Amino acid sequence: MSARIAVLATGGTIASVATDHGVVATRTAGSLVDGLGIADVEVETIDLMTIGSYRMTLEHLRRISDAVADLLSRTDRPVDGIVITHGTDTMEETAILLDLVHDDPRPVVLTGAQRAGDAEAGDGPRNLTDAVRVAASAEARDHGVVIVFDGAVLPARGTRKLHTEALHAFGSVNGTELGTVGPGGVHLVADIIRPKPLPRPDSRLDVTRVDLVESYPGADDALLHAAVRAGATGIVLAGTGLGNTNPQIVAAATELVSEGIALVVSTRVPEGPVRGVYGSGGGADLTAAGIPCASGLPASQVRILLALWLSQNRGADMSALAGVVASHVYLDN
Structure with a gap:
């Protein structure tokens, strides 16, 4: 019996065509699947939204999560896997939200394209074909x-x-690649240890504001306070190096934590751990203030983790947050 795969379309470059006003997402899931040459897989197409992922909000991410949960819980015409076509700009955010709450053995696969759907030598058809193959693979x-x-x-x-x-x-x-997919099939060579999933998001996520503040030479505390004034209940500090800032930011962060604002330290560096090593405004001062460090996730994904947790745990103390961070990031990379 052939695998049944749901292709859930959300827009992005893979669904875009050139217009007089720039490249715009317009294509449907059905048009993306037509002609892919995957006759040995039963494909169901669903159009959830059709936008560029640079326009997405937490509500859009939550709606995608809801759609995935609905498909996985369906008892009539059950699916063996799900493919989500998505814009590349914020694919990493949607992917982490879905993974944080995923509690099913069936694969959920995100893919997209760098070249518009009407571009010569577009990469969308290959990526979508590969994604369907992975979703249909027992190996995944x-x-x-x-x-x-x-x-x-x-x-x-x-x-x-x-x-x-x-x-x-x-x-x-983290330098982790699970495997490859191509004309020769799906080849997965690595396994990952996945923590216990968090509860699925609800509409509270839509209105949970978490801001991302980056440190740089000459940075002060203005953006931290501005974020809180704008309604942020959480802030991810993307520090330099191992997660360093400066004395003014440390003082402001310590004050905000005492006022009930949730903070997590990340880094603006692409690879490597976040650790409280340096003093005099460095990460050691932030950890001393009870602010947890998040290694192994880009700051963009740490923000989603914090937003999900805050949407369900308003008023919880920083020690509870530290436990969640420790459980859902990689600390030994």
């Missing part, structure tokens, strides 16, 4: 949510967009 079960792009199969956790235009656009900050 129990691997959680993955990103399939340019022949690579990558874990959702720690994977980020690394190039604005190159076809090989995604890579893992």
Whole structure:
């Protein structure tokens, strides 16, 4: 019996065509699947939304999560896997949200394209074909949510967009590649240990504001306070190096934590751990203030983890947050 795969379309470059006002997402899931040459897989198409992922909000991400949960819980015409076509700009955010809550052995695969659907030598058809192959593969079960792009199969956790235009656009900050997919089939060579899933998001996520503040030479505390004034209940500090800032930011962060704002330390560096090593404004001062460090996830994904947790745990103390961070990031990379 052939595998049944649902292709859930959300827009992005893979669904885009050139217009007088720039490249715009317009194509349906059915048009993306037509002519792919995957007759040995039963494909169901669903159009959830058709937008560029640079326009997405937490509500859009939550709606995608809801759609995935509905498909996986369906008892009539059950699916063996799900493919989500998505814009590359924020694919890493949607991928981590889905993986944080994924509690099913069936694979969920995200893919997209770097070249528009009407571009010569577009990469969308190949990526979508590869994604369907992975979703239909028994080998991909129990691997959680993955990103399939340019022949690579990558874990959702720690994977980020690394190039604005190159076809090989995604890579893992942990150096983790699960395997490859191509004309020769699906070949997965690595397993990952996945933590216990978190509760699925609800509409509270839509209105949970978590801001991302980066440190740089001469940075002060203005952006931290501005974020809180704008309604942020959480902030991810993307420090330099191992997660360093400066004395003014440390003082402001310590004050905000005492006022109930949730903070997590990340780094602006693509690879390597986040650790409280340096004093005098460095990460050691932040950890001393009770602010947890998050290694192995890009700051963009740490933000999603914090938003999901805050949407369900308003008023919880920083020690509880530290436990969640420790459980859902890689600390030994």
